[in-house]
Amino acid sequence: MSDNQATKQGFWSQVFHLYYDGFRSMTVGKTLWLIIGIKLFIFFVIIKMLFFPNFLSSKCDTDEQKTEYVRHQLVDR
Amino acid sequence: MEELINVVDWSRAQFALTAIYHWLFVPLTLGLGIIVAVMETIYLKTKSEKWLATTKFWMTIFGVNFAIGVATGIILEFEFGTNWSNYSWFVGDIFGAPLAVEGILAFFMESTFIAVMFFGWKKVSPKFHLAATWLTAIGASLSALWILVANAWMQYPTGCEFNPATMRNEMTSFAAVALSPMAVSKFLHTVLSAWTLGGVFVCGVCGWMMLKKRNMDHCWRSLKVGAWVGVIGIVMTMITGDTSAVTVAKYQPMKLAAMEGLYKGNHEQSIVAFGILNPSKQAFDEQDPYLFDISIPYGLSFLATHDFHAFVPGIEDIINGKSYDNEGNEINTVSYAERMERGKQLQEMMAQYDQAARSGNQVVADSLKTAINADFKHFGYAYLDKPEEAIPNVPLTFYTFHFMVTVGGYLMLFLLLALFFVYKPQILAKAKWAKWWHILAIVTVPLTYLCSASGWIVAEVGRQPWTIQDLMPNKVAISDLSAGYVQITFWIFAVVFTALLIADIGIICKQISKRSQTNLDTVND
Numbered sequence: 294m295s296d297n298q299a300t301k302q303g304f305w306s307q308v309f310h311l312y313y314d315g316f317r318s319m320t321v322g323k324t325l326w327l328i329i330g331i332k333l334f335i336f337f338v339i340i341k342m343l344f345f346p347n348f349l350s351s352k353c354d355t356d357e358q359k360t361e362y363v364r365h366q367l368v369d370r
Numbered sequence: 371m372e373e374l375i376n377v378v379d380w381s382r383a384q385f386a387l388t389a390i391y392h393w394l395f396v397p398l399t400l401g402l403g404i405i406v407a408v409m410e411t412i413y414l415k416t417k418s419e420k421w422l423a424t425t426k427f428w429m430t431i432f433g434v435n436f437a438i439g440v441a442t443g444i445i446l447e448f449e450f451g452t453n454w455s456n457y458s459w460f461v462g463d464i465f466g467a468p469l470a471v472e473g474i475l476a477f478f479m480e481s482t483f484i485a486v487m488f489f490g491w492k493k494v495s496p497k498f499h500l501a502a503t504w505l506t507a508i509g510a511s512l513s514a515l516w517i518l519v520a521n522a523w524m525q526y527p528t529g530c531e532f533n534p535a536t537m538r539n540e541m542t543s544f545a546a547v548a549l550s551p552m553a554v555s556k557f558l559h560t561v562l563s564a565w566t567l568g569g570v571f572v573c574g575v576c577g578w579m580m581l582k583k584r585n586m587d588h589c590w591r592s593l594k595v596g597a598w599v600g601v602i603g604i605v606m607t608m609i610t611g612d613t614s615a616v617t618v619a620k621y622q623p624m625k626l627a628a629m630e631g632l633y634k635g636n637h638e639q640s641i642v643a644f645g646i647l648n649p650s651k652q653a654f655d656e657q658d659p660y661l662f663d664i665s666i667p668y669g670l671s672f673l674a675t676h677d678f679h680a681f682v683p684g685i686e687d688i689i690n691g692k693s694y695d696n697e698g699n700e701i702n703t704v705s706y707a708e709r710m711e712r713g714k715q716l717q718e719m720m721a722q723y724d725q726a727a728r729s730g731n732q733v734v735a736d737s738l739k740t741a742i743n744a745d746f747k748h749f750g751y752a753y754l755d756k757p758e759e760a761i762p763n764v765p766l767t768f769y770t771f772h773f774m775v776t777v778g779g780y781l782m783l784f785l786l787l788a789l790f791f792v793y794k795p796q797i798l799a800k801a802k803w804a805k806w807w808h809i810l811a812i813v814t815v816p817l818t819y820l821c822s823a824s825g826w827i828v829a830e831v832g833r834q835p836w837t838i839q840d841l842m843p844n845k846v847a848i849s850d851l852s853a854g855y856v857q858i859t860f861w862i863f864a865v866v867f868t869a870l871l872i873a874d875i876g877i878i879c880k881q882i883s884k885r886s887q888t889n890l891d892t893v894n895d
Contacts, residue, residue, distance in 0.1 A: 311486070311489050311490060315490075318489075321877070322437075328437065328438060328870075328873055332870065336445065340445070341448055344859045345449070345451065345452045345859070347452065348849040348851070356536075360538075363456055364724065366456050366850075367537065367717075367846060
């Protein structure tokens, strides 16, 4: 796509082509995106879902219950 | 109780592991971001294809490091919610607000402009591209700002009020949180130290290429920018380090005492230039804290207060609540024993508040809330079993502080010499020892990373046992988890982050090696 063609197109089309052409012409970037993809999968799907639940949410349903739980932890200790 | 201590230790180890790994990626992003932006600015001024080639070379390295490092910090937020749930609830919106601003800035600034930076060379005007490069660099620093504001609040909680109805701290002044002396000095010291690391990294990579006699002109161009950014970075890091010391002396005197291994303070207090601590020394045991030390007279008094004659309290003085003015008159501050007592009274007041609120006695509840907030700075001391529990790990704080300062002094010398050689290249060209200079430049890169990590160890270990200074010790901040559960995730992180680090170093080395064999005086892609 020539520069002239790009300038005739709308803003969002230019943004789309910025990313589309950029990703297509990547060399080392493809390896990096693969690493980023694997990393995000490990972080958010495996680690977050299996090992890092929100502790208070797993114990309590409402904010009031969370307040009571923390009050017990801090005041009754 | 034994189990709880194990959970605290493992959770701390896990947080330290993930934070240190995360911090391996961040300073290079911050430092190289500025260096690349300066290089592109020179290219736009000179219109020289050589500068364009040099800019693109370093932009690739920046991109690799950014891509591998991105999202490694998100793990820390997972840990807050799981391992540190009491803390996460207790900090309320104070921690959430800066992190939300960081998320928005990181997403909109970095992810938008970094795309223009890498994909936009032929799509946008040169000036717009340059603006995108600068905005990426500035955006990265602004992201760091909000994380550091949140960290600074944990070191010096301010701009907030405790609400016993919700058991949360509520922000009363965003400006007080964002512009606290601790936040400002921490941000400047951290970001400018990243400039230093970026400059040293450029010197190290160029050292390797010059050792291989590859693209010498490109190396000299790179060194010109790298050495300047590095010198400005290290000079400003030292200046802001001085400001940080004054801030720590004022708000975290126990940390300063641990940094110096100082048990009994004095007027005109000397500073240890080099020392070996007495490993059997305990507070109040009358043993000499050092096996050997070389000290600079008046040094610590000046560093802490900018007054050569001022009194600097030691660990025992702080615990006893003793300090002195310049005339030698005793100033009684609050001893840790008294703070523990007041902390326990606050706990009782919170229980009374709960009863008053439940019985609908709002007048009493309001009065208790006011009383709680008036003395709240002592709250965390309620959980200490003895005053000595508030002493951080002195050897670790002392040695990492002195390592950081020593390497910082070396970096100043190294970067000034690197800058000197940039303007007198013939000296290095003729020198028989040039090879050793290049090797030194390579070795200095990991040394600078260690220096940077040491700074964080001083900041975080030096404030132990507090998760939030004076308000919440680790053993209260922690979730009721089993130690085994935390150990599993510790080792998972150790494996994942090590793999990422190997990938980062491997890809960066491969790119440097590959690209250094092409002609970097012309644009190759």
